Amino acid sequence: MFIAMNRFKVKVGSEAEFERVWRERDSHLATVPGFVTFNLLKGPQKEEYTLYASHTHWASKADFEAWTRSEAFRAAHASSGPNKVNYMGPPEFEGFESVLSLSIGDKAA
């Protein structure tokens, strides 16, 4: 499993607009090969910003990389349009590979 995560520092006051942009986005993800789940996550609020993370599970890193080179990727990023979200700096991308996994009902490990 591969997790692609982008961390966004959204300035206090821009949270509702940020969530609106993501809600209205046409991500085209659900039909992309290797896509498993997407979540937009809201993290801790600091004095000046709220941390958000977009969080996409892929079957493999190769599936994620194929998506970044696809027409669906270009379409998703072209459709985001203008918005009034204020950020503290650019998003930070991090890719993760799972090295250990445990699910509900597995034998305790």
Added chain:
Amino acid sequence: MFIAMNRFKVKVGSEAEFERVWRERDSHLATVPGFVTFNLLKGPQKEEYTLYASHTHWASKADFEAWTRSEAFRAAHASSGPNKVNYMGPPEFEGFESVLSLSIGDKAA
């Protein structure tokens, strides 16, 4: 859905020992109410450290908080024992609430 994430900066050379500690840990998680999945994630390697994240999905933030006050939590943290992992600083905890979600097969959103 609630995601509890701990980020660890593991010094280069300590990765195998860090993964061993987690692999041999008796987490007791699989039977905890509200637990959904756990993943130990390996992220980008920097010059001095490799980023890891422990990543636990809970049905709700309340379930996560109940676990941190439970006997299972004490047992999991008591059993980690001595190890030789070198870190760059303490782990960073971040808790996230999901605000948007999309899964394979959902209508494209």
